Amino acid sequence: MSPIATSVRKDRSQEQQKALIADYYGRLGALAAAGQGAPWTFVPGNLTELLLTFDPLPVLPEINALQSGMRKTSGEQVLHAEKLGHSEDVCAYVKASIGAWHQGNVGPTGDPLPKPNLLLLSYTGCFTFLKWFELLRGETKAPTVMLHVPYQAQGGITNEMRAYVVKQLRETVVPALEKVSGKKFDIDKLREHLRLSALAEDDLVRVLEAGKHRPSPIDGYFGAVYYVGPIFTAYRGTQAAVDYYRDSWAEIEERIARGEGPITPDGPMGEQRFRLVVEGPPNWTHFREFWHMFHSEGAVAVASTYTKVGGLYDRGFRHDPDRPLESLAEYCLNCYTNLNLSSRVDLIADYVRDYDADGFVVHSIKSCDSFSAGQLLILREVEKRTGKPGAFIESDLVDPRYFSAANIKNRVESYLQMLGQKQAVGGHA
Amino acid sequence: MDAPLTQAICPERDALIERAEGLVRDTTLASVARWKQDRPGSKAIGFLPPYVPRELIHAAGALPVGILGGGDMEVVRGDAYFQSYICRLPRSTIELGLSGALDVVDGMLFPSICDVVRNLSGMWQILFPKSFVRYFDMPQNFEPEIGGRFFEHEMRSLLSDLGALTGRCVTDDDLRDSIAKFNVNRREVRALYRLRAEQPWQVPSSELYALVRAGNVLDVDDHTAMLRAYRATLDASPRRPKDMARVALRGCFCEQPPLELIKTLERSGCFIVDDDWVLSARWIDGDIATDGDPLWNLVLAFLERAMPCPSLYELRKERGEELVDGVRESKAEGVIFAAPSFCDPALLDQPMAMACAKAASIPATSFLYSENTGQFQVIREQAGTFADSIRLS
Ligand code: SF4
């Protein structure tokens, strides 16, 4: 989510984001150097504020995997895991994580990572999480605590679903954190973190919804993965996140006033010919090349679903200090991958309409059944619902073997050509 | 070298197996249609692996129908809904739905086994908007007052929805009767499993597999009668003992192996003495209590006595330990991991199970299959070599 590529032109918020992420890995490195452990957990359904209440800094193996993808080290990690007997056909994040553990548990920035003193298995929106932490439990022998978040199968959250998650938080997760940290749970401290979360979330939504402007001042997919970086990692619930999102929004407001588009790795984006909505996670091993295929043709992503895996704030959710555990439960229940297929179709169709998009792209990830199973139906349904054409592209997250640049480029170009022809005939695509 | 199956001439048994295999292969669900014809106005409810409490469906007056994919049927339309890297079961299930083969079922239940089946439930809602579709979320927290209460609510909602569909107000006594019938059925299934573990030449796995799978499309009493009749033939016409390598088979808890694959393993010299196919038939170990609150009894049975399955969080043991326990209990001499291609739960589980097998000095081998695998030569050679290595060691 939070790339730290080097030879890339950045705007102010990207520089700030880079500093935050470097600081995060630096602090993890310091913990490791001091021989201290840290809880490991996942991004969707993460309980950062609760963890911060007990002080520890979480390690997020998904972020490590994607950062390794950006830095081109994930391929080696994946191969290492396969040599250990892991299948070619399972989620590459898991293999990157297992490979990294076996290669000395060093993070993507080269800093050592603290060993897990707790595996906080927030089981939100993906079954692989369960197997991933079972595998890591076997490797690390760390204690594991499960938070089962029921699926929104009927398209909503019931009182029973919320009560089940709250009960688990109260009776299993909090005691496990008390035990590992040696500290008593302080609900007022939690409230304070949640208050800060809500402030940052307000500005994050402003940032992401800036994609509604013409020209769009942000890229709501490639560019937005930088924006969501801090809130997806260890910064939700901190003053640093509040400052970061306030500054980012201020920067974007300036761009809106000047009528400017986003800064891409190759400089400010020129004319925006196509406005797209994107579904599915990006490819990390060829992130820059992938983005280039779009922005070089004048295509800007105005909104995306991937930027909602860490929370659907633009649909109104905010962490609520007055209902601390309930709002944490609702947060977990509300992550994008915990939505049923109809709700996902609704969301994408709404984005196409609300962001006045010319079309949409489904980026299907070999690794990820949670996102991918059903995406071909999503494609048809969104086309049917919006009347806008969709494109279907396949690659992977952090396994470089599955990024076939020539094929993908071909796909993107023909799709954009088709949109261009439509525009030539009828104004809008 | 191929080992011949242990044959004894017994026309009754042959007829039973022929019927069971016919039911397994019949993707048109003719037996379900017949059941409904005999009971005008009645309903049938399909469910996917690994488990739903069939007692609830039965108590609501409907026929529970296990849908285990489409076997080797040709899949055309189903492929248009899934990328190449997704397993076969959802493709053939969609094919069955779109071709009308599932019109005979009045509703579909999708248990929480994996992301593919979970998303398939949403696809079903979109593709078949008029049909009764429920996702069945099994708890991953096994504390009665936490996961148990959540599951109780899931079950009560399902029961009430089923009752609304069938027009029956289900009483506790209805549920108790259903639990009692399935208890008897599970006892029969387990008796066959025990017998197979003790005298595998008596109960070839290809027969056991067909017999247990047949229960997916039969009324519970009819199925129990079939199992009993089969057991009676073993007493009346026993088979001669044989010596082959005893193996446990793992990885088949969802997409099912083709019947021919099981026969191939037997022909290559393996007695399968433990397996994880058709788990719904024996998901609960032992009887479920019929006194007190029957629905709560179903909840407790799930929390305390569910079969190990890669999709359920393993709280009490390290992953793989349950495999070692199963191997010891069934006196297997080796393990075959046979995972469906692209099955994440099975393939993510495998390294842990393999490591445990290795640590316990249990020989193991692995291969991939899909429900429509049609070429068995490579598997036959691999299993034959594995069986030989066990027997020679
Ligand atoms: S399967 Fe998808 S959601 Fe799950 S861990 Fe892998 S990439 Fe993440």
Ligand code: SF4
């Ligand atoms: S075979 Fe595996 S991946 Fe496929 S539907 Fe079944 S459990 Fe899911």
